Amino acid sequence: DLVRSRGLGDVYKRQIEGRAYELARNNGPNHLHGGNRGFDKVLWLAKTFQEATKSGVILRYTSPDGEEGYPGTLQVQVTYTLTAADELVVDYLATTDAPTHVNLTQHTFFNLAGAGRRDVLDHEVTFHASFYTPVDETFIPTGEIAPVASTPFDFRQEMAIGDGIRADHPQLQLGGGYNHNLVLDRKEPGLFHAARVRAPETGRTLDAAGAAAHGADAPEADAAVAHAAAAGADTGQAETAPAAVSYTHLTL
Numbered sequence: 001d002l003v004r005s006r007g008l009g010d011v012y013k014r015q016i017e018g019r020a021y022e023l024a025r026n027n028g029p030n031h032l033h034g035g036n037r038g039f040d041k042v043l044w045l046a047k048t049f050q051e052a053t054k055s056g057v058i059l060r061y062t063s064p065d066g067e068e069g070y071p072g073t074l075q076v077q078v079t080y081t082l083t084a085a086d087e088l089v090v091d092y093l094a095t096t097d098a099p100t101h102v103n104l105t106q107h108t109f110f111n112l113a114g115a116g117r118r119d120v121l122d123h124e125v126t127f128h129a130s131f132y133t134p135v136d137e138t139f140i141p142t143g144e145i146a147p148v149a150s151t152p153f154d155f156r157q158e159m160a161i162g163d164g165i166r167a168d169h170p171q172l173q174l175g176g177g178y179n180h181n182l183v184l185d186r187k188e189p190g191l192f193h194a195a196r197v198r199a200p201e202t203g204r205t206l207d208a209a210g211a212a213a214h215g216a217d218a219p220e221a222d223a224a225v226a227h228a229a230a231a232g233a234d235t236g237q238a239e240t241a242p243a244a245v246s247y248t249h250l251t252l
Helices: 161-165 170-175
Strands: 007-009 013-016 019-022 045-050 054-063 074-083 088-096 124-127 129-133 178-184 192-198 205-210 224-228 234-238
Touching: 161 178, 170 178
Parallel strands: none
Antiparallel strands: 013 019, 045 054, 054 074, 074 088, 124 192, 129 178, 178 224, 192 205, 224 234
């Protein structure tokens, strides 16, 4: 489930270099997942590859100027790689011929207990994140960067999802659980260990690495979006903070 931008908030009319562009309001007052026909609903060109220590698929898509209201022709490439070290690597690349908004991410869901076997509330999670971004009633960040200390968003020490998600906290009530952006602690540039998920029943462990997002005129930004529900899977999305176009301090 690849998306151009997870959530731009109530910015369906967006100013880019003094010109207004109107985007779809497809989630209440907000623009979500790149519009009514996001990248998850288009046909990508796929090419597989196989090498001695890795194999994968390269997906390419050209978003024409004006698609879903966005300016500029956007050339997008996403590479999924499986390595001999049991790693899944996702690389994003996008180029544009005009100033535009792009914040590529994807929704990958895991149940380390086994698909369809049970929920993920016993999964034990660690996030290297000292802050998170509270959301409003439409699940869009308010612009505040709040400390996770003494909240159910504090995963700096391993905690079961169920232990946190049942907490009486106003942000969990707004989101119906975890649907928030965690601001990852970065000590130096480059790839770094961002999170770990462990299923006690099976002993399976998932380690997630994060990397900075780079733009021609943007500073580095690190974020991971935590989703968790009793439906049976958890996910973490690596991306620049949602709504950062409205709150420039979110591009840390």
